[in-house]
Amino acid sequence: MSQKRLFLLDAYALIFRGYYALIKNPRINSKGQDTSAIMGFVNSLFDVIKREKPDHLAVAFDKDGSADRVEIFPEYKANRDETPEAIRIAVPIIQDILKAMHIPIIERSGVEADDLIGTIAKQAEKEGYQTYMVTPDKDYAQLVSENIFMYRPARMGNGIEIWGIPEVQKKFEVERPEQVIDYLGMMGDSVDNIPGLPGVGDKTAKKFIAQFGSMEELLANTDQLKGKMKEKVEANKELGMLSKKLATIMIDCDVEFDASDYELSEPDAQKVQEIFEELEFRRLKDQFIKIFSGEETSTTQVTSTSTAKKQAAQAGAGQFSLFGEEGNDIEEYSSRKTIENTSHFYQTVQPGMAMNLFIQNLLKQKSVCFDTETTGLDPLTAELVGIAFSWETGKGFYIPFPEAKDEAQELIEELRPFFESETIEKIGQNLKYDIKVLAKYNVEVKGDLFDTMLAHYLINPDMRHNMDVLAETYLNYTPVSITDLIGKKGKNQKSFRSVPIEKQTEYAVEDADITFQLKEHFAPELEEAKTLSLFRDIEIPLLKVLAAMEIEGINLDKDFLNSLSEALDHDIKNLEEAIYKEAGEEFNIASPKQLGVILFEKLKLVDKPKKTKTGQYSTAEDVLSYLAKDHKIIQNILDYRGLAKLKSTYVDALPSQVNEATHRVHTDYMQTVAATGRLSSNNPNLQNIPIRTERGRQVRKAFVPRNEEYTLLAADYSQIELRIIAALSKEETMIEAFKKGEDIHASTAAKVFNVPIEEVTREQRSNAKTVNFGIIYGVSAFGLSNQTDLTRSESKELIDTYYKTYPKLRNYMSDQVDFAREHGYVSTVLGRRRYLKDINSANAVVRGAAERNAVNAPIQGSAADIIKIAMINIQKKLKEGNYKTKMLLQVHDELVFDAYKTELDEVKKMIKTEMENAYTLEVPLDVDMGTGNNWLEAH
Incomplete structure (x- = not known):
């Protein structure tokens, strides 16, 4: 009979690991909830269950720290950062998931998880179990024995490492795993604030272990040491023994191993799925079903034409066949994926009568989603492999493109009337890419546009906006991954052109179908969030402007x-x-x-x-x-x-x-x-x-510039963020200074230092400038003193004087924070919302960051909105006037143009007018302009 296995998970170690693994790209759901910690832990849990199919499993949590260690050393773990808000919120949810899965939770007040795991592991070993301690924490190595192992999740999802006795011996250069305690005690641990022996690091600790075998033997034989090391060790013997005690995982806690309690049993499937739905964990929900029921959540089959029609009819889609009984030159692929009871009916359109009938129907539509499939990710070098179309949920068409360029151009000419129709709305996900691809074939996409990526960006700016995430979140649907067709990145990745047509059809039309459905979902949400005009009048027109700039290079x-x-x-x-x-x-x-x-x-x-x-x-x-x-x-x-x-x-x-x-x-500008x-x-x-x-x-x-007939022209908004904060706060003193055309930093210095403006020194102006810009970002006295030659007390006095000089500015900042606390967001002058989920956080550090964003976002965001309006209007004038001058770059508050020299005076006047009149504030917008043979000269 095979030996029974027990898996013990160190909850917080896995939670923190999951949270920080996603720190640069956190998982935020549509409610604005950061679910990274929960997702990371559940992924680790499911990975263990899938890989190992354990007999027994439990999860240990820390609760209130280690009472015993703090009693002997009050500074134990004292330097640890406060637990991030997202983790504190995650823990009770994780425990709810575990309870619904009927997985035991081990927790004792004043006892750490490693002590609980150590105690149970040793008890289980005596009862003949093999125990696997699931944790990335190396301290557990001291517990390893013939039947106790460390089960360490490797970085970046690259499987796991199992440490038995040989691995611990090699890693720590010890004879026995128990000597890891001596190693940790000698070296100390800055994370847990275990002091260790001063001057002893990794190499020295390993040398001492090899020479003396233990902390006690080292301290008893200090006569064998030399120089400063001898002095340090002898002077810190008590500290060494204390450190060893702190590093020792306890194996006698008040907890008992009862095998029947830890058996992996049948979960409450409905409860688990409800929690996952609330968290918007679509893939984890599918995984859960697979793991605990063995059912497949998705099946794909390619069928013959007759079978496809029969299946489509059974699915309630029999009327969909566009071509009736005449479509003899059509290949139909019914890609029926049983995911949440949805059915799809996709067709490949071949040349001839099928194409003619397809185009006739296409041109009758009011709104169509299209999606290009290409040979690569760079739209300027990629070639068309096919285009998918959908204008009804669950249905769509795919047109494969020939590899020969002249034949591909002939096919695109047949579709030109659709793309250049002013009356048909075009829907897409990241339409800028498709527009740039089609531009290579001399096709301009006209008419109204609806980009689902941009729409979602305005609805939920902090969430990710790629189609797979949107499909899972809003449609409860998991699309086919492109890597399933062409492989992962690298030299072995195939071209999409090499994928069989039926699979191209399934993949491409699914994208168009999903995107069409997302549009139906997002359109009303844009109205509800009062961001429809921002979407329609700013982001969508800008999309075309950016495409033109990127193509130009x-x-x-x-x-x-x-x-x-x-x-x-x-x-x-x-x-x-x-x-x-x-x-x-x-x-x-x-x-x-x-x-x-x-x-x-x-x-x-x-x-x-x-x-x-x-x-x-x-x-x-x-x-x-x-x-x-x-x-x-x-x-x-x-x-x-x-x-x-x-x-x-x-x-x-x-x-x-x-x-x-x-x-x-050719840079790529990203709007989302x-x-x-x-x-x-x-x-x-x-x-x-x-x-x-x-x-x-x-x-x-x-x-x-492109050649000698051109010059680079740079146009830069002067102090636009200060002008915006002056206008939004209605701070008359600052507004008046801008209206008079005064140097705002000298003007501020004159007021806060109480000197005539003409007597302001360079240092005073510099300090005032630092405060002017720093106030927008919530600069503190500490921060200001770091950025200037002022002491911290001088910095505090300067900031206090600044606020007394501009009282309405401080009131505005306070009002913004209050508004955010009440509504959960702040807005720019054009209604762009910045949602601040942490504005009412109990964590002062997290809350402070949200408060600074409440002040900064409307200012920085309004500046971004204003220059976007200017770009749209300038591009329109350049196009209408048939100018040779081209807009090339946008760098925050600056625009760079390739200006045709004979047009220079005319376009300079036009650009300045459009930028300064893009939006009317109580403070005038001012634009500085320059030209030169390179960007530096122009700026």
Whole structure:
């Protein structure tokens, strides 16, 4: 009889792991709820059950920390950050899921999960069980034995690692797993605030274990140590023994292993599914059904024409066949996927009579969803493989395209009347991509547009907007993944063209069908959220503007970048030498670990250096920036990092991003990334070129006009965010300064420092400027003192005086926070909403961030809305006037144009007029303009 197995899950370790794995792309459902922690834990739980099919399983939770450890060392875990709000909210929901699944929860007040797991593991071992401790926490290695194992989820979903005795021996360089306690006690743990022996790190601890075998033997034989290490160890013997005690997992807690309690039993399926539906966990719901019932949640079959018609008729879709009995040259693929009782009927349209009849019907429609399938992700180089159409739920058509370019062009000509019809609404998901693909075939998409990605962005800006997520969330439907057809990224990935036609049809028409259904769902929601006009009048027209800009691209001077790269190499080498000299040795400056040792152990630049969660010294930007004013080596390190990043990210990378056909760089503007409404730039990102340094500014020199008949023209809103906050707050003093055309920073300095404006010093103006812009982002006295030469008390006094000078500004900020608390969102001047789910959080840090967003989002978002209006109006004028001048780039408050020199005076006047009159505020909008042979000169 095979040995029975018990799996014990360390709840918080898995919850935190899941939460932080998704921290850059959190899972937010349509209610604005962050479900990352819950999803991460449930994925880990299901993975164990699927892989291992355990006999017995339980989940252990910490509750109120470790009373015993805090009693002997009150500082135990004292430096841990407060638990994130999303995790605190997640825990009771996770426990509800476990209860519904009839999985036992082990929890005792004042006892940690590792002690509970340690106790039960040892008891189960005595009863003949193999126990697997499911946790990423390495401390559990001390418990490993012949029948107790660590079951560690690997990073990025790459399976699991099982640590038995040999793995622990190798990992910690010990003879017995129990010696891991000595290792941990010697080394200490910054995360748990276990002090350890001063000066003993990983290598030294392993050396001591090899030499002495235990903490006790080390402390009894300090005469064998030398120098400072001997002094440190002898002076801290009590600390060493305390640390070992703190690191020891208890195996005698008040908990008993009862095998019958831990048997994996039949869950309350209905209750679990209800919780998953509430959380909008579609895929996990499907997984749950598969795991516990063995049923498949989706089946796909390709059938003959006659069978397809029969099945479609049975599904209530028999009347759908567009071609009746005449469609002899049509291949019909009924892709019937039984997911939540939905049925699909998809057809492939072949040339001849079928195509003619299809187009006749297509042109009769008022609203049609279409979706292009191509050979690649870059619309400027990709070729059409097919186009799918849908105008009725569950039904649609697919037109495959020939590979020969002339034949593909002939086919697109047949479809031109549809795409260029002004009366048929075109629906799509990320329509900008399709518009750019069709532009290669000289087809312009006209008429009203409805982009489901943009619509959802306005409805729920903080959620993800890709079609799979939207289908699962709003339609309770899981689409076929493209990787199922062409494989994952890499050299073995196939072209969509190589996929059989029937599968192309299933995949492509499903996308069009789902997108059509999403439109039906989102249209009323846009009205309900009062964002329909923003969608119709701003985001959709802008989509076409951005497509035109991206197709146009901008010229790049590769030779200049090559010379700049050489100059940067020289600068970086000089900084390296200076850093090595100041450090007294050579080391890897790019290694945070080595850098931390140099700065904080060798040079001892600070008394109590900040550490990361892994116990390393933190050398993050904010940490070093704070120290840079006092230490030349740190300023050199920051400069080194800046130049190295500039070189790798822009100077060396930009030439490789030039399109071979156009010889230009084509950035991709994304409308659905920043929740404030700002555009994002990608591949390459032209919005983040650092311009505060001389070398950073020089990168802009590489962007040049198309030829000698053109010049680059840059038009930049002057202090638009300050103008907006002045207008929104109705702060008369500030409004008056703008109306008079005064230097707003000098004007502010004159008022807060109580001096005539003509007597304002450069330093006073600089400090006032920092406050002016910092107030928008909720700058504190601490933050202001870091950014200026002011002390913290001087900074506080300056901020207090600022608010007394501009009282309506402070009232406005307070009103915004109050509005957000009551309504859950704030709005821009055009009604763009920023939802703030944490505005009433009990966590002061989380709540403070939401309060700052409540003030900042309407200002930054209104600036984004205004420049979008200007872009739409300018593009319209350029097109109507048949100008050769083209709009190329948008960088936050700046627009860059390739201006035809003979049109320059005319277009400058037009651009300035359109930008300054894009939206009427109580404060005038002002635009600075410049021209030049490159972007730097123009700016």
